[in-house]
Amino acid sequence: MQKPSKPAPKITPSKVYLKRLQDWSGDQKISETVLSAWQHMEPMLDFIGKNSFTAIKLTFGEEGTSGYVKPAWLAGLLNSLRQKTENAFIVETNTLYREKRSNAVGHLHVAESHGYSLDKTGIPVIIADGLHGRDGQNISIRGDHFENVKIARGICESDNMICISHVTGHMQSGFAGAIKNLGMGCASRQGKLLQHSGTLPEITVEKCIGCGACMSVCPANAIGIKKKKAILVRERCIGCGECTVACRTGAIDIKYDENVVKFQEKMVEYALGVKKALSSKIVYLNFLENVTKNCDCMSKNEASVVPDIGIICSIDPVAADKASMDLIGIDKFKELFPEIDALTQIRHAEKVKLGTSQYEISEI
Numbered sequence: 001m002q003k004p005s006k007p008a009p010k011i012t013p014s015k016v017y018l019k020r021l022q023d024w025s026g027d028q029k030i031s032e033t034v035l036s037a038w039q040h041m042e043p044m045l046d047f048i049g050k051n052s053f054t055a056i057k058l059t060f061g062e063e064g065t066s067g068y069v070k071p072a073w074l075a076g077l078l079n080s081l082r083q084k085t086e087n088a089f090i091v092e093t094n095t096l097y098r099e100k101r102s103n104a105v106g107h108l109h110v111a112e113s114h115g116y117s118l119d120k121t122g123i124p125v126i127i128a129d130g131l132h133g134r135d136g137q138n139i140s141i142r143g144d145h146f147e148n149v150k151i152a153r154g155i156c157e158s159d160n161m162i163c164i165s166h167v168t169g170h171m172q173s174g175f176a177g178a179i180k181n182l183g184m185g186c187a188s189r190q191g192k193l194l195q196h197s198g199t200l201p202e203i204t205v206e207k208c209i210g211c212g213a214c215m216s217v218c219p220a221n222a223i224g225i226k227k228k229k230a231i232l233v234r235e236r237c238i239g240c241g242e243c244t245v246a247c248r249t250g251a252i253d254i255k256y257d258e259n260v261v262k263f264q265e266k267m268v269e270y271a272l273g274v275k276k277a278l279s280s281k282i283v284y285l286n287f288l289e290n291v292t293k294n295c296d297c298m299s300k301n302e303a304s305v306v307p308d309i310g311i312i313c314s315i316d317p318v319a320a321d322k323a324s325m326d327l328i329g330i331d332k333f334k335e336l337f338p339e340i341d342a343l344t345q346i347r348h349a350e351k352v353k354l355g356t357s358q359y360e361i362s363e364i
């Protein structure tokens, strides 16, 4: 006789809250709306204690874009948070690609020019992976691609986090929200490279002037100079990406060649590492405003692809992102990136237990 099959485990849906806001034209009104969403979440956030080191994770946007969460919109939230803890700080990590935000100095200049500075917000900005993006910490996880992930030390040493994400499309993951802000946004440079690339850096000999800058920063002694040209000792390279930033002539490049499924799955596993490092003490606010095809790393403004919706709040990143996708319409992301299934990140996130895609949404 055939054994009766086990019933599927019952999944408790995660709570998701939606604060609608269609008119994003007045900073004061936006700030009050964000504050009201925040106040709704506050009773669930007993982990933000007096003097706790609370990381407010967001992105300042690339130079030349206005597509990022503006500091004036967070004025009420930041003020309220300051009453709870004196140790709140705004946090970001350096970029993998060579631009101003690939080191902490340039990054702080961009942050300042976009209104994120101590004198304007009352909250300091910290670049969590150090001057050059090298300061990472290994966090062990059980993933399909990684057994440990390299997360920016300043994130790992925080007590809890407010993860503020501007929702957009993305050329490699199809959709960028809370999971991407955690997974890619909190990784050290090496962690970012390991998500983006399945290969090691490549040297274009014609562009190399033999200056040796790459060799001096390489922590693995994997670069030599022969006949005034850099050569890569592939078996020594640990894929940290330092040389790509050090080279001023653009002779060393990373191929962003990871296939989109693997890229999304790796990003999810990095997000899991951040969640583990912070013992799940994270609240997520997704801004569904000015949803553009590409993310805020583009140094130009893009048109919104859907009307503005409002703010999604949850303590589950998977539920927050799935609800954001559903509100915008998953077909919109398919239309923007027909070759990418943005739901891959949601499926993998459920598989590795980052959260659940089943949610109950309430308007607040």
Ligand code: SF4
Pocket (backbone or CB within 6 Å): 201, 217, 218, 219, 220, 221, 222, 223, 232, 236, 237, 238, 239, 240, 241, 242, 243, 244
């Ligand atoms: S990626 Fe890192 S380890 Fe590899 S050659 Fe460049 S600096 Fe050295």
Ligand code: SF4
Pocket (backbone or CB within 6 Å): 203, 207, 208, 209, 210, 211, 212, 213, 214, 215, 229, 230, 246, 247, 248, 249, 250, 251, 252
């Ligand atoms: S830093 Fe660039 S230009 Fe200088 S040796 Fe290395 S690859 Fe060549």
